[in-house]
Amino acid sequence: MSLDPRIPAGWPSLPFREAEARLTAPGAPFAIATVPIRGVPTRIWEKAPPTLRDLFRIARGHGEKTFVVYQDERVTFTGFARAATALARALVEAGLRKGDRVAIAQRNLPEWPVSYFGALLAGAIATPLNAWWTGPELAYGLQHSGARVLIADGERFARLAPHLGECPALERVLTTRMEPDPRAMPLAEIVGPVRDWAALPDLPLPDIALDPEDDATLFYTSGTTGKPKGAVGTHRAAATTVMAYPYSAARSALRRGESPPKPDPSAPQRAALLVIPLFHVTGCHASLGAALYGGHRLVMMHRWDANAALDLIEAEGCTSAGGVPTIAWQLATAAREAGRPLPSLEGVTYGGAPAAGDLVRTLGEALPKVVPGTGWGMTETSATFTHHQGEDYLAHPESCGPPLPVCEVRIVDPLGDVLPPGAVGELCVKGPNVVRGYWDDPTATAEALSEGWLRTGDLARADDEGFLTIVDRIKDMLIRGGENIYCCEVENALYAHPDVIDAVVLPVPHPTLGEEPGAIVVLAEGSSADASEIRAFAAARLAAFKVPVRIVIRDELLPRNPAGKILRAPLRAVFAGVSDQNGSPSWSGR
Structure with a gap:
């Protein structure tokens, strides 16, 4: 165990397994039940939103709190909810059917969560496309998913425009932040300008039957070779993630000998600097989902710049930031060089790529008040699968944390036999947040998934308490x-x-x-x-x-x-x- 000087004497005051047992016991805030998912007994959070529509209803309840800040635009939860509802109703009235795909090709904008939830509330499968893709790559996403509707910003539409004829399933294109084009309908004709969303009528949601195991999302894998695969996630898979950070914070408090934090409606609103793209599961499920669930403010950057991030954090009083480890390195370096300790910032959490253990030290030197956190997940696990923060992270700086209590881990050898703690092998995972398979690719689905277990392609080891360390990608060793x-x-x-x-x-x-x-x-x-x-x-x-x-x-x-x-x-x-x-x-x- 690390001798990091920031770990207080006497820590931990509660063993790891006991803290987990208290939080997940019947009636506890993070109680767990076991249900069949595609015929496999699977642990779930009893109190998690069953579907993304239930998460939307929770978000709508945050009312006049600010939800999104983008440059000089500010959107309340009420404005977001009314715009998303208006879009959902318009999609249903235009003939969209449950299970149809609605593609979203936008940078991080206030219109992104409206487009996403507009599709979900209409019963569609929301299909975010990588905003960094070229025109042919975006066209591939439309062709592969068979999307009937595309909601794009001006830059993505310009890339796609020469290829629209290559997407035979596409029937309707909605656009934002661009001059009128006869091939598309402005999104504002349905939801109005961003500044007026809160003035939209408060309409009922479309009457669409949704089950936790219904398909909800189609995210394309961010692989570094070959064509991306479309990972199909359910409503439950996406909604499961909103419990990850609250659970991790509660466990950390118990381990310190403190009571878990409780929601306080009178407390100042928390704010997160959002720099990771929403078309990635970390941005969508872990960041957007967490903000909707907890009533937090999302502060979007037009483009990542470490010094601009310092200004935004101070101006908006951001309490958290994060993304991939590279962003954490750059933020800490910029803060140290500028002599700006960012007093409002309480936590920096990162994942999506391996984080060097030395990053913990760097953050501590530059931002001494910040509680660091890290985790592991992938597109196929709907973002966060393991997570730890604070003292647990300081004590295990090379680890990406233990699996969430609803998640299970196996380390196996090339023959599939389970290895003991400390041994390196392929990481296999199971949980309610694991996708059900790959879109229109039964072969890839069968190769990756078996009886609820996903072969990740990562080499890893786990200790006796379950703290996981990613060693490498099998293909990169x-x-x-x-x-x-x-x-x-x-x-x-x-x-x-x-x-x-x-x-x-x-x-x-x-x-x-x-x-x-x-x-x-x-x-x-x-x-x-x-x-x-x-x-x-x-x-x-x-x-x-x-x-x-x-x-x-x-x-x-x-x-x-x-x-x-x-x-x-x-x-x-x-x-x-x-x-x-x-x-x-x-x-x-x-």
């Missing part, structure tokens, strides 16, 4: 002369260098060993470190065979997909064809 090298472990050693702000480990071809580790790193501005110094730093922390034989220093941050995962394919060319014939270490860079 290197094998040097028969020795396994986990890239995440080497990357974490590189991140521990105070000047390294970004790092990736890739294979360097070798004529007899097969491959050896090479690294590309990005250094903080003004750093004087060179490749040999960084290699020596890593050599003091790693077994000799794990130390990168080549290190390349790059001037700009590494390319990533919207989920924060490094795009390794375009970086492999750095070491392609490079072979160290005599096996002696080499490095390059300044």
Whole structure:
């Protein structure tokens, strides 16, 4: 266990399993029941919203509180609810049927949650498309999903416009933030301008029968190779996630010997800086869902910029921020360099990509009042599957936390046999938040899912208490002369260098060993470190065979997909064809 000085003496005052048992006992705030899901007994939160429509009703109850802030636009929960209801009714009246797909191609805008819930309340399957995609990629999403309706912003519509004829199922296009176009209908003709949403009539919701196991969402995987797959999530899968952060906070309080926090309607409204895209499950389920459930304010950024984020956090009094680990690194670095400790900020939580253990130290130095938190999840688990924060995180800085009580974990060997605690194997998971399969792809569904268990493709280990550590992606692991090298472990050693702000480990071809580790790193501005110094730093922390034989220093941050995962394919060319014939270490860079 870590000796982090921020862990108070006497912690924990309550064992982990006892804290979990108290919170999940019958009648407790996070009581658990077991129900059949697709024929498999599965644990669920008894008090979670059964469907996303139930979550919407909870959100509507927050009334005149501010829900979304985007530049100079402010939307209340009432305004959001009335606009989403108006859209849902218009979609039903236009002939949309339960189970039809409604695609959403927008950047983070106030119209995004209105589009999303408008589709859901109409009984449709909400289908967010990656706003970073090119025109042909967006067209692929429309073709693959068979979406009948598209709701797009001007930039996405411009990319798609030359390809609309390639999407035969598409019948109706609604647009926002663009000049009129005869091929589309302005969304404002249905819901009006953003500033007037609160003045819309308070209409009843469409009378659509919804079950917790009905299909609700179709999110495309953020894989770094090949065409993305459409992961189909149910209403229960998406709604399950809203319990994750409240549960984690309650468990942390019990472990400190305190009473779990209780909702206080008179307390100042909490506010979260939203920088991760809503078309990603972390942005949609973990951030948007949490705000709807808890009545929090979402502060949207037009484009991520660490110094602009400092200004927004201070101006809006943001109490939380997060996203992928890279954003947390940049936020902490900017705050430290500017001497701005951000007194309103209480928590920084990140996930979506492996987080180096040294990130905890960096956050503590720059933002001493912030409670750090991290978790693990994927598109197929509807975002958060494991999570921990505060002292538990400080005590397990390399871990992404234990699974939520409704979630189950197995670590298996290549034959599928369950491994003991501490052993590394493939991570398999089960829970109410696991998707039911892949859209129109029974083969991929059968390969990934069996009796409720999902094969994740991640290599991981778990300790006796269930704290999970992601070791690597199976496909990214290197094998040097028969020795396994986990890239995440080497990357974490590189991140521990105070000047390294970004790092990736890739294979360097070798004529007899097969491959050896090479690294590309990005250094903080003004750093004087060179490749040999960084290699020596890593050599003091790693077994000799794990130390990168080549290190390349790059001037700009590494390319990533919207989920924060490094795009390794375009970086492999750095070491392609490079072979160290005599096996002696080499490095390059300044």
